[in-house]
Amino acid sequence: MSQQPAARAAVIKDVARLAGVSHQTVSRVLNDHPSVRDETRERVLLAVKQLNYRPNALARGLAGRRSRVIGVVSFDTILHGPAATLLGIERAARHAGYGISIVALERLDRSGVVDAVNRLAEQSVAGVVIIAPLLTAAAAAGSLPTGVPAVVVESDLAGDLPTVSVDQVAGARLAVEHLLGLGHQTVWHLSGPKDWLEARDRVDGWRAALEAAGRRVPPVLAGDWSPKSGYEAGRELAERGDVTAVFCANDQQALGMLRALHERGVRVPEDVSIVGFDDIPEAAYLSPPLTTVRQDFDEVGRRCLAALLELLGVDRPPGVPRHPRVPPSLVVRASSGPPPAS
Amino acid sequence: MSQQPAARAAVIKDVARLAGVSHQTVSRVLNDHPSVRDETRERVLLAVKQLNYRPNALARGLAGRRSRVIGVVSFDTILHGPAATLLGIERAARHAGYGISIVALERLDRSGVVDAVNRLAEQSVAGVVIIAPLLTAAAAAGSLPTGVPAVVVESDLAGDLPTVSVDQVAGARLAVEHLLGLGHQTVWHLSGPKDWLEARDRVDGWRAALEAAGRRVPPVLAGDWSPKSGYEAGRELAERGDVTAVFCANDQQALGMLRALHERGVRVPEDVSIVGFDDIPEAAYLSPPLTTVRQDFDEVGRRCLAALLELLGVDRPPGVPRHPRVPPSLVVRASSGPPPAS
DNA sequence: CCCATGAATGTGACCGATAACAATCGAGGC
DNA sequence: GCCTCGATTGTTATCGGTCACATTCATGGG
Numbered sequence: 001m002s003q004q005p006a007a008r009a010a011v012i013k014d015v016a017r018l019a020g021v022s023h024q025t026v027s028r029v030l031n032d033h034p035s036v037r038d039e040t041r042e043r044v045l046l047a048v049k050q051l052n053y054r055p056n057a058l059a060r061g062l063a064g065r066r067s068r069v070i071g072v073v074s075f076d077t078i079l080h081g082p083a084a085t086l087l088g089i090e091r092a093a094r095h096a097g098y099g100i101s102i103v104a105l106e107r108l109d110r111s112g113v114v115d116a117v118n119r120l121a122e123q124s125v126a127g128v129v130i131i132a133p134l135l136t137a138a139a140a141a142g143s144l145p146t147g148v149p150a151v152v153v154e155s156d157l158a159g160d161l162p163t164v165s166v167d168q169v170a171g172a173r174l175a176v177e178h179l180l181g182l183g184h185q186t187v188w189h190l191s192g193p194k195d196w197l198e199a200r201d202r203v204d205g206w207r208a209a210l211e212a213a214g215r216r217v218p219p220v221l222a223g224d225w226s227p228k229s230g231y232e233a234g235r236e237l238a239e240r241g242d243v244t245a246v247f248c249a250n251d252q253q254a255l256g257m258l259r260a261l262h263e264r265g266v267r268v269p270e271d272v273s274i275v276g277f278d279d280i281p282e283a284a285y286l287s288p289p290l291t292t293v294r295q296d297f298d299e300v301g302r303r304c305l306a307a308l309l310e311l312l313g314v315d316r317p318p319g320v321p322r323h324p325r326v327p328p329s330l331v332v333r334a335s336s337g338p339p340p341a342s
Numbered sequence: 343m344s345q346q347p348a349a350r351a352a353v354i355k356d357v358a359r360l361a362g363v364s365h366q367t368v369s370r371v372l373n374d375h376p377s378v379r380d381e382t383r384e385r386v387l388l389a390v391k392q393l394n395y396r397p398n399a400l401a402r403g404l405a406g407r408r409s410r411v412i413g414v415v416s417f418d419t420i421l422h423g424p425a426a427t428l429l430g431i432e433r434a435a436r437h438a439g440y441g442i443s444i445v446a447l448e449r450l451d452r453s454g455v456v457d458a459v460n461r462l463a464e465q466s467v468a469g470v471v472i473i474a475p476l477l478t479a480a481a482a483a484g485s486l487p488t489g490v491p492a493v494v495v496e497s498d499l500a501g502d503l504p505t506v507s508v509d510q511v512a513g514a515r516l517a518v519e520h521l522l523g524l525g526h527q528t529v530w531h532l533s534g535p536k537d538w539l540e541a542r543d544r545v546d547g548w549r550a551a552l553e554a555a556g557r558r559v560p561p562v563l564a565g566d567w568s569p570k571s572g573y574e575a576g577r578e579l580a581e582r583g584d585v586t587a588v589f590c591a592n593d594q595q596a597l598g599m600l601r602a603l604h605e606r607g608v609r610v611p612e613d614v615s616i617v618g619f620d621d622i623p624e625a626a627y628l629s630p631p632l633t634t635v636r637q638d639f640d641e642v643g644r645r646c647l648a649a650l651l652e653l654l655g656v657d658r659p660p661g662v663p664r665h666p667r668v669p670p671s672l673v674v675r676a677s678s679g680p681p682p683a684s
Numbered sequence: 685c686c687c688a689t690g691a692a693t694g695t696g697a698c699c700g701a702t703a704a705c706a707a708t709c710g711a712g713g714c
Numbered sequence: 715g716c717c718t719c720g721a722t723t724g725t726t727a728t729c730g731g732t733c734a735c736a737t738t739c740a741t742g743g744g
Contacts, residue, residue, distance in 0.1 A: 011699090011700055011701085012700065012701060013700080021723075021724090022723065022724045022725080023700090023701085023724095024702085024703095024723075024724065024725080025722085025723060025724080027701070027702060027703095028722095028723090030701095031702085034721095035720090035721055035722055035723090036722075036723085037721090037722065037723090040722080040723085054460065054463070054464050055464070055700085055701070056404075056464065056466060056699090056700055056701065057464045057465045057466065057701095058400050058403045058404045058409065058465070058466045058699085058700080058701085059404055059699070059700035059701035059702085059729090060700080060701055060702075061400045061701090061729095062398075062400045062401055062404055062699090062700080062701070062702090062728095062729050062730065062731085063700075063701045063702040063703080063728075063729055064701075064702050064703085064729085065702090065729075067400065069443070069465065077419075077425055077428070077429055078422070078425060078426060078429060078623070080420070083419055083420060083425045084420060086419070087419055087420060087446060090444060090445075090446045091446065091448075094445070094446070099443055099445070099461065099462075099465055100443065100444050100445075101411070101441055101442065101443050101444075102432060102442050102443075102444060103432075103436070103441070103442075104429060104432045104433065104436070106433075118396065119441065120441075121396070122396050122397070122398070122399045123399045123400070123411065123441060124398060124399065124400045226623065227623060227624050227626065227627035228626070228627065230627070231627050252623065252624060255624055255627055255628070256627040258629070259627045259628065259629045259631075262629045263629070281420070281568065281569060281594065282569050282594060282597055282624060284569065284570070285569035285570065285572070285573050285597055285598040285601050286597070286601065287600070287601045287604045287605070287629060289601075353729090353730055353731085354730065354731060355730080363693075363694090364693065364694045364695080365694095365730090365731080366693075366694065366695080366732085366733090367692085367693060367694080369731070369732060369733095370692095370693085372731095373732085376691095377690090377691055377692055377693085378692070378693085379691090379692065379693090382692080382693085397730085397731070398729085398730055398731065399731095400729085400730080400731085401699090401729070401730035401731035401732085402730080402731055402732075403699095403731090404698095404699050404700065404701085404729090404730080404731070404732090405698075405699055405730075405731045405732040405733080406699085406731075406732050406733085407699075407732090
């Protein structure tokens with residue numbers, strides 16, 4: 001009848017008692033402090049194993065003023081990019097021995113970001129990563145009041161905070177150069193929403209590539225990332241006879257555009273070539289399979305963590321650039337080809 | 343010269359001093375304990391505001407043995423379903439005043455799940471939600487060693503733990519009945535991976551609906567959620583002339599199948615009707631727009647949280663069922679129609 | 685008029701770890 | 715042989731809250 005109801009998890013004192021040392025010595029072993037005799041260390045580790053002891057992260061954080069958790073402010077994780085970025089960060093954090101706390105934002109305005117960071121700060125996170133694909137969020141990140149170490153993803157203009165982003169401009173250039181290389185006279189562009197930085201950068205890269213080649217720059221078609229906006233843009237383009245190549249700012253828009261063109265009897269790539277951006281899992285199985293630009297989100301996650309750890313002074317690999325840009329790569333499939341002979 | 347370097351954040355004692363009360367009274371105000379005089383309460387709240395005081399969640403959790411964070415064990419959050427579920431849980435948690443800590447699993451085996459829960463337990467989470475769409479994960483969840491309150495999502499066989507899931511069987515039935523209602527003699531099925539519970543349930547629902555209608559049950563085609571497997575199954579089906587309707591276990595597979603059929607000149611829905619599952623954002627813009635079954639992931643998230651809060655004894659709404667099943671709904675689009683006249 | 689009662693508030697222990705400092709011990713220098 | 719020094723280990727304070735209990739004070743019943 002004297003059975004404990006749920007044998008309370010062992011704490012550091014239990015380990016100390018079992019190993020016959022002071023709790024402080026146990027703490028030293030756990031944090032591999034140098035001056036512990038080998039024999040003592042082993043005795044402690046044995047006790048740890050026997051009791052299945054796991055240090056309490058809360059107590060650790062409170063006493064040591066550093067927690068092994070990093071906060072992530074995320075946005076619209078239904079979209080492929082943000083979801084993949086979040087996963088990349090989680091993966092990198094886990095490998096570095098950190099946990100992840102997330103706060104998702106419904107709207108990406110200034111007070112929302114600040115508020116989210118505050119909520120994370122309450123939890124004494126070691127630092128935060130802000131996935132801030134919008135201009136407003138980047139601005140907010142630039143003016144964080146608290147002294148929380150922060151890294152901003154997908155934005156290179158967050159005040160003096162370190163940032164990590166995919167080189168969107170280079171990605172757009174890859175797409176455009178690919179199409180020009182196939183013989184197209186110019187390339188149209190269906191952009192993402194104006195307030196997204198990635199959308200803006202892709203427009204810039206597209207325009208720069210066209211200008212560098214001395215080509216005419218058509219007007220930008222404005223989309224909102226959704227397949228719907230791609231569909232609508234596709235119907236417009238189908239009306240005109242002079243479009244031979246379109247660079248869509250993401251794969252979902254490209255998908256909608258494919259549908260519109262197909263509906264109107266415009267053949268891809270024979271009549272019009274389409275290039276997307278993201279390389280979502282579906283891209284290879286659209287009709288036709290989509291040529292697109294792939295982003296390495298795992299690499300983004302790794303670099304975020306590297307930047308954050310440097311900020312925390314944990315690691316100090318001297319060569320880490322403050323605003324690294326991860327290079328994207330072009331994946332050529334069947335949706336792009338030479339222009340019609342005409 | 344006496345300026346503080348970064349004016350350390352205010353703690354409860356600072357508030358107490360400023361308000362001229364004891365720290366315990368401040369604590370009472372913060373946790374709205376009844377017996378505090380109004381005048382005192384206001385004085386404290388004023389001090390809180392003046393100092394911009396925010397209670398330290400670590401200390402709170404340590405002392406009070408309850409943290410306002412719940413852990414989520416997630417898997418494959420690149421897929422639409424898990425990503426949406428995660429977001430739903432985060433949203434519900436945020437509204438209930440809880441934060442979210444996540445651990446993503448690479449593989450969904452027993453030790454992985456147990457390990458993830460342990461990592462969360464170290465952080466003293468109030469409870470965990472396990473997104474366990476695989477049989478192995480459900481089994482692991484059923485044998486969690488620690489005394490951590492847990493709710494399991496997308497699995498109804500996790501020992502005696504409360505679970506929340508979408509009624510996959512009903513969803514599959516909706517799809518099949520829709521197709522039979524259009525006049526098809528029978529419906530083929532491209533399943534998800536065998537070890538996923540959702541895949542298994544959808545197979546069950548499909549078969550049950552066919553049997554209930556007294557129809558022939560064709561062999562199950564085995565997929566793996568990927569567009570690729572849908573594409574391959576589509577090529578096989580195109581070979582046969584006798585297939586008029588296919589229920590795909592998810593939209594990505596349906597997408598691949600659409601591509602294969604299109605490639606072979608099989609028209610959808612004139613020759614073959616296709617129904618998917620999930621209603622991913624792309625579904626409405628495929629060629630043709632996809633008829634599919636929609637799941638309400640926000641509702642799943644809400645119910646998860648309700649179940650967890652009940653487990654925590656925080657709330658006790660008596661009517662909460664232990665294994666609620668969220669009903670899915672059919673979204674009819676252009677990929678399904680009457681069978682060919684033949 | 686005294687005492688029981690309950691509301692309002694304060695005091696000190698405690699949660700489980702780390703940090704700072706003290707104590708102990710054996711070895712090498714004079 | 716005594717003292718200093720570094721390696722080990724222990725003791726106590728501390729992190730920032732909550733909990734359990736003590737205390738104070740005004741009120742109402744006998």
